[in-house]
Amino acid sequence: MTQVFTTTASLGPLAADGGQELCVPVAIAAGCAGIEIRRELFREETPRLDDLKDLIRKGQLVSVYSAPIELWQADGSLNVEKLDVVIPEALSIGAVWLKTSLGHYKSGVSDLEGLKKYWKSLVSDSDALELTVENDQTLHGGNVMKLRKFFEDCKEAGLFIQMTFDIGNWEFTEEEAMKAAAELNKYVGYIHLKHVEKIDGKLVTLGLPEEKDSLWRNILDLLPRDVPRTIEFPVEGEDVEGVLRQYVSMISEA
Secondary structure, three states: OOOEEEEHHHHHHHHHHHOHHHHHHHHHHOOOOEEEEEHHHOOOOOOOHHHHHHHHHHOOOEEEEEEEEEEEOOOOOEOHHHHHHHHHHHHHOOOOEEEEEEEOOOOOOOOHHHHHHHHHHHOOOOOOOEEEEEOOOOOOOOOHHHHHHHHHHHHHOOOOOEEEEEOOOHHHHOOOHHHHHHHHHHHEEEEEEOEEEEEOOEEEEEOOOOOOOOHHHHHHOOOOOOOOEEEOOOOOOOOHHHHHHHHHHHHHHO
Protein backbone atom coordinates (compact mmCIF):
# COMPACT_ATOMS: atom_id res chain seq x y z
CA MET A 1 0.00 0.00 0.00
CA THR A 2 1.04 3.60 -0.56
CA GLN A 3 2.71 5.32 2.39
CA VAL A 4 0.66 7.98 4.17
CA PHE A 5 2.24 10.75 6.25
CA THR A 6 0.69 13.48 8.35
CA THR A 7 1.76 17.04 8.94
CA THR A 8 1.89 18.29 12.51
CA ALA A 9 -0.22 21.22 11.28
CA SER A 10 -3.07 18.77 10.71
CA LEU A 11 -2.95 17.97 14.44
CA GLY A 12 -2.97 21.67 15.26
CA PRO A 13 -4.36 21.66 18.82
CA LEU A 14 -1.80 19.06 19.92
CA ALA A 15 1.08 21.05 18.47
CA ALA A 16 -0.27 24.28 19.93
CA ASP A 17 -0.88 22.90 23.43
CA GLY A 18 2.15 20.70 23.95
CA GLY A 19 4.48 21.13 21.01
CA GLN A 20 5.03 19.05 17.91
CA GLU A 21 6.52 16.24 20.01
CA LEU A 22 2.97 15.30 21.06
CA CYS A 23 2.02 14.68 17.42
CA VAL A 24 4.58 11.90 16.99
CA PRO A 25 2.91 9.17 19.12
CA VAL A 26 -0.49 9.99 17.60
CA ALA A 27 0.94 9.60 14.09
CA ILE A 28 2.53 6.28 15.05
CA ALA A 29 -0.64 4.92 16.66
CA ALA A 30 -2.75 5.93 13.64
CA GLY A 31 -0.52 3.98 11.26
CA CYS A 32 1.28 6.87 9.56
CA ALA A 33 4.55 6.00 7.84
CA GLY A 34 5.98 9.47 8.29
CA ILE A 35 5.51 12.91 9.80
CA GLU A 36 6.11 16.39 8.44
CA ILE A 37 7.51 18.80 11.02
CA ARG A 38 6.55 22.44 10.49
CA ARG A 39 9.13 25.08 11.35
CA GLU A 40 6.47 27.74 11.89
CA LEU A 41 4.88 25.69 14.69
CA PHE A 42 7.89 25.66 17.01
CA ARG A 43 7.03 27.53 20.17
CA GLU A 44 10.60 27.82 21.46
CA GLU A 45 13.20 30.14 19.97
CA THR A 46 15.66 27.22 20.10
CA PRO A 47 13.64 24.02 19.77
CA ARG A 48 15.09 20.71 21.01
CA LEU A 49 15.55 19.17 17.59
CA ASP A 50 17.64 16.23 18.83
CA ASP A 51 14.82 15.17 21.16
CA LEU A 52 12.36 15.36 18.30
CA LYS A 53 14.69 13.31 16.11
CA ASP A 54 14.90 10.60 18.79
CA LEU A 55 11.13 10.40 19.09
CA ILE A 56 10.69 10.09 15.33
CA ARG A 57 13.43 7.45 15.02
CA LYS A 58 12.12 5.36 17.89
CA GLY A 59 8.71 5.39 16.24
CA GLN A 60 10.31 4.33 12.94
CA LEU A 61 8.73 7.25 11.12
CA VAL A 62 10.13 9.00 8.07
CA SER A 63 10.57 12.71 8.76
CA VAL A 64 10.10 15.70 6.48
CA TYR A 65 11.01 19.26 7.45
CA SER A 66 8.79 22.02 6.09
CA ALA A 67 10.28 25.52 6.14
CA PRO A 68 8.08 28.45 5.04
CA ILE A 69 10.79 30.06 2.92
CA GLU A 70 11.22 30.77 -0.78
CA LEU A 71 14.17 29.08 -2.47
CA TRP A 72 14.85 32.02 -4.76
CA GLN A 73 14.70 35.70 -3.80
CA ALA A 74 12.98 38.48 -5.75
CA ASP A 75 16.08 39.13 -7.84
CA GLY A 76 16.42 35.45 -8.72
CA SER A 77 19.32 34.80 -6.35
CA LEU A 78 19.49 31.87 -3.98
CA ASN A 79 18.01 32.54 -0.54
CA VAL A 80 21.24 31.61 1.24
CA GLU A 81 20.54 33.55 4.43
CA LYS A 82 17.48 31.45 5.26
CA LEU A 83 18.81 28.20 3.84
CA ASP A 84 21.82 28.54 6.14
CA VAL A 85 19.35 28.21 9.02
CA VAL A 86 16.85 25.61 7.82
CA ILE A 87 19.21 23.08 6.24
CA PRO A 88 21.03 22.36 9.55
CA GLU A 89 17.64 22.18 11.28
CA ALA A 90 16.42 19.60 8.77
CA LEU A 91 19.60 17.59 9.28
CA SER A 92 19.15 17.80 13.07
CA ILE A 93 15.80 15.98 12.93
CA GLY A 94 17.05 13.41 10.42
CA ALA A 95 14.70 14.58 7.68
CA VAL A 96 14.74 12.91 4.28
CA TRP A 97 13.30 16.03 2.65
CA LEU A 98 13.56 19.74 3.26
CA LYS A 99 10.46 21.33 1.73
CA THR A 100 10.46 24.94 0.55
CA SER A 101 8.47 26.89 -2.01
CA LEU A 102 9.94 27.98 -5.34
CA GLY A 103 10.07 31.72 -4.88
CA HIS A 104 11.19 33.93 -7.76
CA TYR A 105 13.10 31.49 -9.94
CA LYS A 106 14.35 33.07 -13.16
CA SER A 107 15.51 30.68 -15.84
CA GLY A 108 18.93 31.68 -17.12
CA VAL A 109 19.48 33.99 -14.15
CA SER A 110 19.04 31.83 -11.05
CA ASP A 111 22.25 29.85 -10.52
CA LEU A 112 21.45 26.14 -10.41
CA GLU A 113 25.13 25.19 -10.46
CA GLY A 114 25.59 27.48 -7.48
CA LEU A 115 22.71 25.73 -5.69
CA LYS A 116 24.32 22.35 -6.39
CA LYS A 117 27.67 23.44 -4.92
CA TYR A 118 26.03 25.19 -1.98
CA TRP A 119 23.95 22.11 -1.11
CA LYS A 120 27.01 19.86 -1.21
CA SER A 121 28.85 22.23 1.13
CA LEU A 122 26.21 21.65 3.84
CA VAL A 123 24.81 18.19 3.12
CA SER A 124 27.21 15.26 2.95
CA ASP A 125 26.75 12.13 0.83
CA SER A 126 26.02 10.17 4.01
CA ASP A 127 23.02 12.38 4.83
CA ALA A 128 19.63 11.28 3.52
CA LEU A 129 18.41 14.86 3.07
CA GLU A 130 17.07 15.98 -0.30
CA LEU A 131 15.33 19.16 -1.40
CA THR A 132 11.71 19.24 -2.53
CA VAL A 133 9.88 22.28 -3.89
CA GLU A 134 6.16 22.80 -3.39
CA ASN A 135 3.59 24.72 -5.39
CA ASP A 136 2.57 27.32 -2.84
CA GLN A 137 -0.37 29.75 -2.70
CA THR A 138 1.39 32.66 -4.45
CA LEU A 139 1.01 33.53 -8.11
CA HIS A 140 4.76 33.29 -8.68
CA GLY A 141 5.33 30.10 -6.69
CA GLY A 142 2.16 28.29 -7.70
CA ASN A 143 2.40 28.81 -11.44
CA VAL A 144 2.44 25.62 -13.50
CA MET A 145 4.63 26.93 -16.31
CA LYS A 146 7.22 28.44 -13.96
CA LEU A 147 7.39 25.25 -11.93
CA ARG A 148 7.72 23.09 -15.02
CA LYS A 149 10.55 25.27 -16.35
CA PHE A 150 12.35 25.06 -13.01
CA PHE A 151 12.20 21.27 -12.92
CA GLU A 152 13.21 21.02 -16.57
CA ASP A 153 16.23 23.25 -15.89
CA CYS A 154 17.13 21.19 -12.82
CA LYS A 155 17.10 18.00 -14.87
CA GLU A 156 19.31 19.57 -17.51
CA ALA A 157 21.72 20.78 -14.82
CA GLY A 158 21.88 17.32 -13.23
CA LEU A 159 20.26 18.64 -10.06
CA PHE A 160 17.91 16.14 -8.39
CA ILE A 161 15.02 18.10 -6.88
CA GLN A 162 11.54 16.60 -6.73
CA MET A 163 8.23 18.37 -6.50
CA THR A 164 5.82 18.43 -3.60
CA PHE A 165 2.47 18.50 -5.38
CA ASP A 166 -0.10 20.23 -3.16
CA ILE A 167 -3.50 19.32 -4.52
CA GLY A 168 -5.37 22.15 -2.79
CA ASN A 169 -3.01 25.06 -3.36
CA TRP A 170 -4.00 25.36 -7.02
CA GLU A 171 -7.31 26.81 -5.86
CA PHE A 172 -5.44 29.79 -4.43
CA THR A 173 -3.54 30.45 -7.67
CA GLU A 174 -6.57 29.79 -9.91
CA GLU A 175 -4.79 27.00 -11.79
CA GLU A 176 -6.60 23.78 -12.72
CA ALA A 177 -5.32 20.99 -10.50
CA MET A 178 -5.98 18.23 -13.04
CA LYS A 179 -4.05 20.07 -15.75
CA ALA A 180 -1.25 20.79 -13.28
CA ALA A 181 -1.03 17.10 -12.40
CA ALA A 182 -0.81 16.14 -16.07
CA GLU A 183 1.92 18.74 -16.70
CA LEU A 184 4.05 18.06 -13.63
CA ASN A 185 3.50 14.42 -12.66
CA LYS A 186 6.93 13.20 -13.76
CA TYR A 187 8.61 15.53 -11.27
CA VAL A 188 6.44 14.61 -8.26
CA GLY A 189 8.08 12.81 -5.32
CA TYR A 190 5.76 13.87 -2.49
CA ILE A 191 2.08 14.80 -2.29
CA HIS A 192 0.08 17.09 -0.01
CA LEU A 193 -3.59 16.22 0.29
CA LYS A 194 -6.38 18.60 1.22
CA HIS A 195 -9.78 19.71 -0.02
CA VAL A 196 -10.29 23.44 -0.57
CA GLU A 197 -13.67 25.12 -0.97
CA LYS A 198 -14.82 28.71 -1.17
CA ILE A 199 -17.08 29.49 1.78
CA ASP A 200 -18.51 33.00 2.27
CA GLY A 201 -16.04 34.28 -0.28
CA LYS A 202 -12.97 32.74 1.37
CA LEU A 203 -11.01 29.64 0.46
CA VAL A 204 -11.12 27.16 3.34
CA THR A 205 -9.15 23.94 3.83
CA LEU A 206 -11.32 20.94 4.72
CA GLY A 207 -10.98 17.20 5.17
CA LEU A 208 -11.11 14.91 2.14
CA PRO A 209 -14.56 13.81 1.01
CA GLU A 210 -15.09 10.04 0.86
CA GLU A 211 -16.99 9.94 -2.45
CA LYS A 212 -15.41 7.71 -5.11
CA ASP A 213 -15.60 10.43 -7.77
CA SER A 214 -13.97 13.12 -5.60
CA LEU A 215 -11.52 15.45 -7.32
CA TRP A 216 -8.63 14.44 -5.07
CA ARG A 217 -8.99 10.82 -6.15
CA ASN A 218 -9.00 11.81 -9.83
CA ILE A 219 -5.88 13.90 -9.33
CA LEU A 220 -4.11 11.04 -7.56
CA ASP A 221 -4.81 8.86 -10.60
CA LEU A 222 -2.51 11.20 -12.58
CA LEU A 223 0.31 11.22 -10.04
CA PRO A 224 2.90 8.55 -9.16
CA ARG A 225 1.48 5.91 -6.85
CA ASP A 226 4.76 5.01 -5.17
CA VAL A 227 5.33 8.40 -3.49
CA PRO A 228 4.17 9.43 0.00
CA ARG A 229 0.74 11.02 0.36
CA THR A 230 0.57 13.49 3.22
CA ILE A 231 -2.46 14.68 5.16
CA GLU A 232 -2.46 18.49 5.26
CA PHE A 233 -5.93 19.34 6.47
CA PRO A 234 -7.43 19.61 9.97
CA VAL A 235 -7.95 16.23 11.61
CA GLU A 236 -10.68 16.92 14.14
CA GLY A 237 -12.93 15.10 16.58
CA GLU A 238 -12.96 13.77 20.12
CA ASP A 239 -10.85 10.81 19.03
CA VAL A 240 -8.18 12.48 16.88
CA GLU A 241 -6.12 9.29 16.69
CA GLY A 242 -9.13 7.33 15.45
CA VAL A 243 -10.06 9.96 12.86
CA LEU A 244 -6.48 10.10 11.63
CA ARG A 245 -6.40 6.30 11.36
CA GLN A 246 -9.53 6.35 9.18
CA TYR A 247 -7.98 8.94 6.85
CA VAL A 248 -4.75 6.93 6.62
CA SER A 249 -6.70 3.84 5.60
CA MET A 250 -8.81 5.70 3.04
CA ILE A 251 -5.86 7.49 1.46
CA SER A 252 -3.59 4.47 1.29
CA GLU A 253 -6.23 2.52 -0.61
CA ALA A 254 -7.24 5.33 -2.99
